Amino acid sequence: MAMDSYAVGYWLRRRLGITEVRREKFLLVARRFQDVFVAVVRHRMGGIGVGILAFFVTLAIIAPLLPLPHWDQGGFGRIQQPSWEHPFGTDQLERDILSRVVWGTRISLLVGFVSAAIAGVLGTLIGLASGYWGGWRDETLMRVNDILLSLPWLVLLIVVATILKELSLEVIVLSIGLTSWSFTARVVRAQVLSIKERVFVERAKAAGASSASIIRRHIFPNVFPLVFANTILTVAVAILSESALAYLGKVNKNNLSWGVILQEADASSAVLNGYWVWIVMPGLALVFVILGFSLLGYALDEILNPKLRER
Amino acid sequence: MSDVRRLVLRRGRNAVITVVGIMTLNFFLINFMGDPTELFAPRDPKIPDEYVQENCIRYGLCGPDGKPLNVPDRFWIYLQNTFTGNWGKSYYWKGADVLNVVMPALAWTVILIGVSTVITILIGMVVGAVSAQRRGRAFDVVMTGFSLFFYGMPFFWLALMMQLTFRQPAFGLNWWPVLPTSQEYDVSIVGFSWARMDHALSALQHLILPAATLAIGTVAGISLVMRNSLIDVMTEDYVVTARAKGLAERVILRRHVLPNGLPPMVTLIALDMAFIFGGAYQVEYVFSYEGIGYVTILAITQYDFPVIQFVIVLGGLAVVLANFLADLVLLKIDPRIKVT
Numbered sequence: 001m002a003m004d005s006y007a008v009g010y011w012l013r014r015r016l017g018i019t020e021v022r023r024e025k026f027l028l029v030a031r032r033f034q035d036v037f038v039a040v041v042r043h044r045m046g047g048i049g050v051g052i053l054a055f056f057v058t059l060a061i062i063a064p065l066l067p068l069p070h071w072d073q074g075g076f077g078r079i080q081q082p083s084w085e086h087p088f089g090t091d092q093l094e095r096d097i098l099s100r101v102v103w104g105t106r107i108s109l110l111v112g113f114v115s116a117a118i119a120g121v122l123g124t125l126i127g128l129a130s131g132y133w134g135g136w137r138d139e140t141l142m143r144v145n146d147i148l149l150s151l152p153w154l155v156l157l158i159v160v161a162t163i164l165k166e167l168s169l170e171v172i173v174l175s176i177g178l179t180s181w182s183f184t185a186r187v188v189r190a191q192v193l194s195i196k197e198r199v200f201v202e203r204a205k206a207a208g209a210s211s212a213s214i215i216r217r218h219i220f221p222n223v224f225p226l227v228f229a230n231t232i233l234t235v236a237v238a239i240l241s242e243s244a245l246a247y248l249g250k251v252n253k254n255n256l257s258w259g260v261i262l263q264e265a266d267a268s269s270a271v272l273n274g275y276w277v278w279i280v281m282p283g284l285a286l287v288f289v290i291l292g293f294s295l296l297g298y299a300l301d302e303i304l305n306p307k308l309r310e311r
Numbered sequence: 312m313s314d315v316r317r318l319v320l321r322r323g324r325n326a327v328i329t330v331v332g333i334m335t336l337n338f339f340l341i342n343f344m345g346d347p348t349e350l351f352a353p354r355d356p357k358i359p360d361e362y363v364q365e366n367c368i369r370y371g372l373c374g375p376d377g378k379p380l381n382v383p384d385r386f387w388i389y390l391q392n393t394f395t396g397n398w399g400k401s402y403y404w405k406g407a408d409v410l411n412v413v414m415p416a417l418a419w420t421v422i423l424i425g426v427s428t429v430i431t432i433l434i435g436m437v438v439g440a441v442s443a444q445r446r447g448r449a450f451d452v453v454m455t456g457f458s459l460f461f462y463g464m465p466f467f468w469l470a471l472m473m474q475l476t477f478r479q480p481a482f483g484l485n486w487w488p489v490l491p492t493s494q495e496y497d498v499s500i501v502g503f504s505w506a507r508m509d510h511a512l513s514a515l516q517h518l519i520l521p522a523a524t525l526a527i528g529t530v531a532g533i534s535l536v537m538r539n540s541l542i543d544v545m546t547e548d549y550v551v552t553a554r555a556k557g558l559a560e561r562v563i564l565r566r567h568v569l570p571n572g573l574p575p576m577v578t579l580i581a582l583d584m585a586f587i588f589g590g591a592y593q594v595e596y597v598f599s600y601e602g603i604g605y606v607t608i609l610a611i612t613q614y615d616f617p618v619i620q621f622v623i624v625l626g627g628l629a630v631v632l633a634n635f636l637a638d639l640v641l642l643k644i645d646p647r648i649k650v651t
Binding site: 044045143144146147149150151152153154155156158159160162236240243244247248262266271272274276279280283286287290291293294295298 | 332
C-alpha cells in the first residue's frame with residue numbers, strides 16, 4: 001500500500017503551518033547560518049575550535065558505548081599508577097580515572113550549555129529592554145548590571161554551597177545562569193542603541209509598527225549574531241565556574257565533572273605524592289574544551305564584527 | 312556646572328548606588344541562608360542564658376534590651392554601621408574587630424595582586440602590540456593561540472601544575488629549580504618582619520609561584536584585548552592615510568595607533584579587576600597563601616558572617632572604585648569621550 005508522498009508532504013506542511021513565505025524565510029536564515037558556519041570552519045582558529053568541540057561532544061554522547069568500566073565502578077586497586085588496563089591510573093576508591101574523565105565530559109558540557117542558555121536569554125531580553133526604552137528602565141537595569149558585575153560571585157556561591165552542604169546540579173546551573181548575563185546585556189544594549197537610530201527603524205515606526213514588532217523584526221535579527229558569539233564565550237565561563245566550585249568540594253560528587261576528579265586528586269595529596277596523571281588529564285580536558293569555545297567565539301567575533309575584518 | 316563635573320558627579324552617584332546595592336544583596340543573601348541568631352541559641356543547657364544574651368547584644372543581633380532584632384532592623388543598623396566605620400566583630404575570632412582580622416591578610420593579597428598585575432600589564436601590552444602589528448603572521452598566530460590556551464585555564468589547575476613542576480624531588484634533575492609551594496614565608500620564621508633581610512627574602516621566594524600563576528592566568532586576557540583594540544584602530548582611515556603618505560610603520564604605531572588604541576585598555580583593565588580577584592582567591596587557596604582568599608574560606612567554614620560580609624563588600628568596593636577611577640582617567644586622557 002503505497003502512500004502518496006506528495007499528499008503526505010502537503011498534509012504535513014498544512015499541519016505545521018509551513019507556507020511558501022515562511023519556507024523562503026527559513027531557508028534564508030538557514031543559508032546565513034550555513035555561510036557563517038563555512039566561514040568559521042575556514043577561519044584557521046574557528047576550524048580548530050569546531051574540531052575540538054566536535055571531539056568532546058562526540059565523547060560525551062558515546063561515553064556509554066566505549067569499552068570502559070562504568071565511572072562509579074570500583075575494584076581496580078587503590079591509587080594505581082598508569083598501566084595498559086588503566087591508562088590514567090585508578091583513584092582512592094579503586095575506580096578507573098580514564099573512564100571518569102570521559103564521563104565527566106557530560107556534566108561539564110551540560111552545565112556549560114544550560115547555564116549559558118539561561119544567561120543568553122536573560123542578557124538578550126534585558127539588553128533589548130534597556131537599549132530600546134532607555135530612560136529610567138535603562139538606568140535601573142544598568143545599575144543592577146553594575147552590581148552583578150562587581151560582586152565576587154565565586155565567594156557568594158561558596159557561601160551558598162557551604163550552608164546548603166553541597167550544590168545540586170539544578171542549583172549550580174541556575175545560579176551560574178542567573179549571574180552571568182551582565183556582559184551579554186551590555187553588548188546587546190550598546191548594539192540596540194546604535195540600531196534604533198537607523199532609518200529602517202524610523203520607517204517601521206512611521207508605518208505604525210508596534211514596539212514589539214520593531215524589536216522582533218528589525219532589532220533582534222541584527223543583535224542575534226552578537227548574542228550568539230557572546231553566549232559561546234559564556235559557555236566557557238560557566239564551565240570554569242562549575243569546575244572551581246567542584247574543586248573546592250562544594251558540589252554533589254554524583255554529578256561527576258572534571259572539577260570533582262581534581263578535588264578528589266587534591267584530597268589524596270596527588271601533588272605531594274606525584275600522581276601527576278590524575279591532575280594533568282582532567283585539567284587538560286577542561287583547558288581544551290574551554291580553548292574550543294574561546295577559538296569558536298573568537299572566530300565568530302572576527303567574522304560577525306565588521307570592524308575586525310581584514311581589509 | 313561644567314559638563315565634565317556633571318559627568319563625574321553622575322558616575323560617582325552611580326558608584327555609590329552600586330556599592331549600596333552590593334551591600335544590600337550581600338546582607339540579604341547571607342541572612343537568607345542561615346539565621347546567625349541561631350548560632351548563639353543555647354544548644355548546651357549548661358551555658359547560662361545571660362551569657363547567650365550578652366553575646367547576642369555584643370554581636371549586634373539583639374537590641375540593648377536583650378530582645379532579638381528582626382532582619383530589616385538589623386539591615387538598617389548594618390547600613391548605618393558600615394557608613395560610620397563600625398564593621399562588626401568576628402564570631403570566630405572571639406569578637407575581634409573584623410578590620411583587625413582582615414587587614415593583615417589584605418596586605419598579603421595586595422602584594423600578590425600588585426606584583427602580578429604590574430608584570431601582566433607590561434608583558435600583555437607588548438605582546439598585544441606586536442601581535443597587532445604583525446597581524447596574521449607567524450608571531451601573531453602563535454601568540455594568539457597561546458593566549459587563548461592560557462586564557463581559559465582555571466587558576467586552581469594552573470596553580471596545581473606549578474606545584475607539580477617545582478616541587479621536590481623535581482624529576483630527579485639536580486639543576487631543576489625547587490620553589491616553595493605553600494604559605495607566605497618559611498614555616499620556621501616566627502614574628503615576620505619586612506625589615507629583616509632573611510624574612511623579606513623568604514617572603515619574596517614564596518611569592519614567586521603564586522604571583523607567576525596569577526600573572527600567567529591573566530596576561531592572556533590583556534594581550535588579546537590589546538591586540539584587538541589596536542587592530543580596531545589600524546583599520547581607521549587616518550591610519551590608512553598615514554601609511555599612504557609613506558610614514559614608517561614604527562612612527563604610525565607610536566603617533567597614530569597607540570594614542571588612540573590605549574585609552575580603551577584602561578577600562579578593560581579595570582573591568583578585569585573582578586576576574587583577577589577571583590583568580591587570587593583560587594591561587595591563595597591552592598598555595599595556602601594567607602591572604603584575603605584564605606581568610607574568606609576559613610570564615611566560610613566557620614560561619615563567621617561578619618567577616619564574610621565584610622570581605623564580599625570589600626571585593627565589590629575595590630571593583631567599583633577601579634571602574635570609577637578608570638572613568639576619571641579616561642576623561643583626562645581621551646578627548647573623544649562625549650560629555651553628555
